[in-house]
Amino acid sequence: MxxxxxxxxxxxxxxxxxxxxxxxxxxxxxxxxxxxxxxxxxxxxxxxxxxxxxxxxxxxxxxxxxxxxxxxxxxxxxxxxxxxxxxxxxxxxxxxxxxxxxxxxxxxxxxxxxxxxxxxxxxxxxxxxWGGTGILANPGKLGTMPTKWADLWKPEYNGVLLVQDDLREVFGMALKAKGYSLNDTDPKHIEEAYKYLKKLMPSIRTFNSDSPKVPFMNEEVDAGMIWNGEAYVAMGEVPALNFVWPEEGGILxxxxxxxxxxxxxxxxxxxxxxxxxxxxxxxxxxxxxxxxxxxxxxxxxxxxxxxxxxxxxPDKATMAKSEFQDDIGDAIVIYEKYWNLLKGEQ
Amino acid sequence: MSNSRLFRRISIGSAAVWLTLFALAPNLLVLSASFLTRDEAQLIAPLLTLDNYKAILDPLFMRVLAKSLYLAAGATLICLVAGYPFAYTLARMKTRFKPLLLMLVMIPFWTNSLLRTYALIFLLKAKGLISLCLLWLGIIDKPVSFMYTETAVFIGMTYTLLPFMILPLYSSVEKLDLRLLEAAGDLGASKFKIFRHITLPLTMPGIIAGCMMVFLPALGMFYIPDLLGGGKNLLVGNFIKNQFLVSRNWPMGAAASIVLTLLMLVLVWAYHSSAKRLGKKTEGTAL
Structure with missing residues (x-):
C-alpha cells in the first residue's frame, strides 16, 4: 500500500x-x-x-x-x-x-x-x-571503557549493547574488527563477518537507527555504535557518557x-x-x-x-584509519542475505 | 428516472475507476514484477523467471513467516481473552453512559498509532512510569525495564489492536436474544452451560470477525517489534521492506508481497465460508 x-x-x-x-x-x-x-x-x-x-x-x-x-x-x-x-x-x-x-x-x-x-x-x-560511526559507552556503569570495535564482543557487554539497524553499518563494524575494508565485496570475508556477528547477537539489547541516542539517554543500553553527531548531543544530556573513535577506525x-x-x-x-x-x-x-x-x-x-x-x-590519526562508505554494487545482495540470516535465525 | 440512473452510473463508475487505478493496477504491477529479474541499474529487467518464488520457499523466509504468524496469533489470542469479557459487560450494561464508554474505546484511535507506541516506551523503560511506581511502592529495589522483550511486543500489539476486537464482539453480544438465555436458565441450565451452548455459538461471528481484524494487521506490523522489541527479529514486513529498499531486489520483494497477500486471501475466504455456515446454522436453530 x-x-x-x-x-x-x-x-x-x-x-x-x-x-x-x-x-x-x-x-x-x-x-x-x-x-x-x-x-x-x-x-x-x-x-x-x-x-x-x-x-x-x-x-x-x-x-x-x-x-x-x-x-x-x-x-x-x-x-x-x-x-x-x-x-x-x-x-x-x-x-x-x-x-x-x-x-x-x-x-x-x-x-x-x-x-x-x-x-x-x-x-x-x-x-x-560529514560524520562517522564510533563507540559510545557509559564507563561508570560498565566499569570499563571500550577502545576498539572488537571490545564489544567481550562478555562484559552481554545484553547492554546498541547496534544500528543498518546492514552496511553493522557489517562495516565487523569487517573493520576483522581487519578488512568496510567496503569489502569478497563473499568469503562477508561470510566471516557474518559468523563473527552471530557471536555478538546475544549481547545486543536493541537495534536502532532512528535515534540511537535515545536508548543511551534512557539508560537502557550502556555501550554501542552511534553516529558522532548523535553522540555529541547525548553527551551534552548525560555527562557520564563517553565517545571514542575505535582503534580499527570509524565508519565515515x-x-x-x-x-x-x-x-x-x-x-x-x-x-x-x-x-x-x-x-x-x-x-x-x-x-x-x-x-x-x-x-x-x-x-x-x-x-x-x-x-x-x-x-x-576526529584527529588525523583516526582519519587515516577510518574509511568512507562506498558503493558495493551487486555485493549488496550477499550482505542482505547474511543480514537476513543474522536476524531471521533468532 | 434518468437522473437517478445517471447518479448510479457516476457513483458506480467513479468507484470502479478508483479501485482499478489504485487497487487493481498496483497489485497487477506487483504480480508482474514478481516474475521478472533484479537489475542493479534499472531495478527490474524484463526477463521472465520463477526464481523469486523458488527463493521465497527457502527455509529462512519460512522462519520469518512463522515468527510473524506466531506474534500475530499471540496478539490475537490476548486481545480475545481481554476483549471478550470487556465487550460482554459493556453490551449488557444498563446505563445511559454506554455510548460514552464505547466512545472511550475509540478515542485512542484519534492519535497516530506510531505516537502511541512511542508513548508506551515512556511507560515501559527503566526510568519509566511503571518502574518508578513499583520502586515507590517498594515492590522492587532497583529500576526494572520492560523494553526490548517479547512481552513488550505483545503489550504494544494488544494495546494498538484491542479496539478492533472489542467492536465486532460488542455488536454481536448486543444482538444476543436475552429470551434464549432466560429460557435456558428456567430449564435448569447452569451459567457455564448457558455460556457454552448459547452465548458462545451466537457470538461466534463476532469472535471470528474480531480475530480477523486483529490478526491480519498484526501480520504486517513491524514497527512495534522494531521499537518495543529492539528489532532483533526479522518479520515479513521488514523482509519486504529490505528487499525493496536495501538490496533493491524488487522482484523478490514483489514475490514476498504476493505470498503474503495470498495467505491473507485464504484467511478471508475461510472467514467468509465459516460465517456463511454459521449463519445457516443459527438460522436453522432459530427455526
Whole structure:
C-alpha cells in the first residue's frame, strides 16, 4: 500500500514539477534529508537571491534513489546523496556534472575532503556535511571503557549493547574488527563477518537507527555504535557518557550536494549550492546538528568548544584509519542475505 | 428516472475507476514484477523467471513467516481473552453512559498509532512510569525495564489492536436474544452451560470477525517489534521492506508481497465460508 502511494505521489510530483519548470526559472527544487537544514537558511537564500525554493525531504538514500529512478532523474534540481550513492548514481548516469565556475565559494572547502574515491575530482558532487560511526559507552556503569570495535564482543557487554539497524553499518563494524575494508565485496570475508556477528547477537539489547541516542539517554543500553553527531548531543544530556573513535577506525560517510541529470533549473541549483558553501551558513549547520563541516572557512568562525571537539572532528590519526562508505554494487545482495540470516535465525 | 440512473452510473463508475487505478493496477504491477529479474541499474529487467518464488520457499523466509504468524496469533489470542469479557459487560450494561464508554474505546484511535507506541516506551523503560511506581511502592529495589522483550511486543500489539476486537464482539453480544438465555436458565441450565451452548455459538461471528481484524494487521506490523522489541527479529514486513529498499531486489520483494497477500486471501475466504455456515446454522436453530 505504501509503495502504491509512493508511486502515485512520485507521478504527481513529476507532473507538477514539469509544469512548473516550463513556467520559467527563478525556482529551485531541493530534495534533502529530513531535518537537515538549519531553520531560516532557505528563507535567507530566497530573500538574498530572489529564487524561490520548493523543498521536499526523504528519510533514506534508498527512498530518494528509487524516486529519482521512477521520475527519470527529473523533478529535482539539488539532491543530497551520501558518498556511496554518489558513486552509484554517477555510474548509472543519474547525475549532472557540477560547473565549478558557477561556485565561487567552492574554494572554502578543505582539500582533505575533496577528490575522494567515490567521486574523483568532485565531478558530480560537492560535500555538504560529514560524520562517522564510533563507540559510545557509559564507563561508570560498565566499569570499563571500550577502545576498539572488537571490545564489544567481550562478555562484559552481554545484553547492554546498541547496534544500528543498518546492514552496511553493522557489517562495516565487523569487517573493520576483522581487519578488512568496510567496503569489502569478497563473499568469503562477508561470510566471516557474518559468523563473527552471530557471536555478538546475544549481547545486543536493541537495534536502532532512528535515534540511537535515545536508548543511551534512557539508560537502557550502556555501550554501542552511534553516529558522532548523535553522540555529541547525548553527551551534552548525560555527562557520564563517553565517545571514542575505535582503534580499527570509524565508519565515515559524507553527504554531498549533487544535481540530477534531468534537472531543469541549473543556474538556480548552482546558486543554491554556492549559498550553502558560504562560511556563515556552513557554521550554522555544525551548530545545529553536531556533524562536521568540510568548510575550512567556517571552522574559523566556530566556538573553541566545537572546533576542538574530537567527537565532531576526529584527529588525523583516526582519519587515516577510518574509511568512507562506498558503493558495493551487486555485493549488496550477499550482505542482505547474511543480514537476513543474522536476524531471521533468532 | 434518468437522473437517478445517471447518479448510479457516476457513483458506480467513479468507484470502479478508483479501485482499478489504485487497487487493481498496483497489485497487477506487483504480480508482474514478481516474475521478472533484479537489475542493479534499472531495478527490474524484463526477463521472465520463477526464481523469486523458488527463493521465497527457502527455509529462512519460512522462519520469518512463522515468527510473524506466531506474534500475530499471540496478539490475537490476548486481545480475545481481554476483549471478550470487556465487550460482554459493556453490551449488557444498563446505563445511559454506554455510548460514552464505547466512545472511550475509540478515542485512542484519534492519535497516530506510531505516537502511541512511542508513548508506551515512556511507560515501559527503566526510568519509566511503571518502574518508578513499583520502586515507590517498594515492590522492587532497583529500576526494572520492560523494553526490548517479547512481552513488550505483545503489550504494544494488544494495546494498538484491542479496539478492533472489542467492536465486532460488542455488536454481536448486543444482538444476543436475552429470551434464549432466560429460557435456558428456567430449564435448569447452569451459567457455564448457558455460556457454552448459547452465548458462545451466537457470538461466534463476532469472535471470528474480531480475530480477523486483529490478526491480519498484526501480520504486517513491524514497527512495534522494531521499537518495543529492539528489532532483533526479522518479520515479513521488514523482509519486504529490505528487499525493496536495501538490496533493491524488487522482484523478490514483489514475490514476498504476493505470498503474503495470498495467505491473507485464504484467511478471508475461510472467514467468509465459516460465517456463511454459521449463519445457516443459527438460522436453522432459530427455526
Amino acid at each position: 505504501k509503495r502504491t502511494l509512493l508511486i502515485v505521489f512520485a507521478l504527481a510530483c513529476a507532473v507538477f514539477a514539469a509544469g512548473a519548470a516550463r513556467a520559467g526559472s527563478g525556482v529551485v527544487y531541493v530534495y534533502n534529508w529530513t531535518e537537515y537544514i538549519p531553520e531560516g537558511v532557505i528563507e535567507q537564500f530566497s530573500e538574498e537571491t530572489g529564487i524561490k525554493v520548493v523543498y521536499a525531504t526523504y528519510e533514506s538514500n534508498e527512498a530518494m534513489y528509487a524516486k529519482l529512478k521512477m521520475l527519470g532523474n527529473k523533478g529535482f534540481d539539488v539532491i543530497v546523496p551520501s558518498s556511496y550513492f554518489v558513486s552509484k548514481m554517477a555510474r548509472e548516469g543519474m547525475l549532472h556534472e557540477i560547473d565549478k565556475s558557477k561556485l565561487p565559494n567552492f574554494k572554502n572547502l578543505d582539500a582533505a575532503y575533496l577528490d575522494q574515491p567515490f567521486d574523483k575530482d568532485n565531478k558530480y558532487s560537492v560535500p555538504y556535511t 560517510w559524507m553527504d554531498c550536494m549533487a544535481i540530477p541529470a534531468g534537472a531543469k533549473n541549473l543556474d538556480e541549483a548552482h546558486a543554491f549550492i554556492n549559498f550553502i558553501l558560504r562560511p556563515d551558513i556552513a557554521k550554522k549547520m555544525v551548530e545545529e546538528w553536531g556533524y562536521a563541516t568540510p568548510n575550512k572557512a567556517a571552522m574559523a568562525l566556530l566556538d573553541d568548544d566545537m572546533r576542538t571537539s574530537r567527537v565532531i572532528f
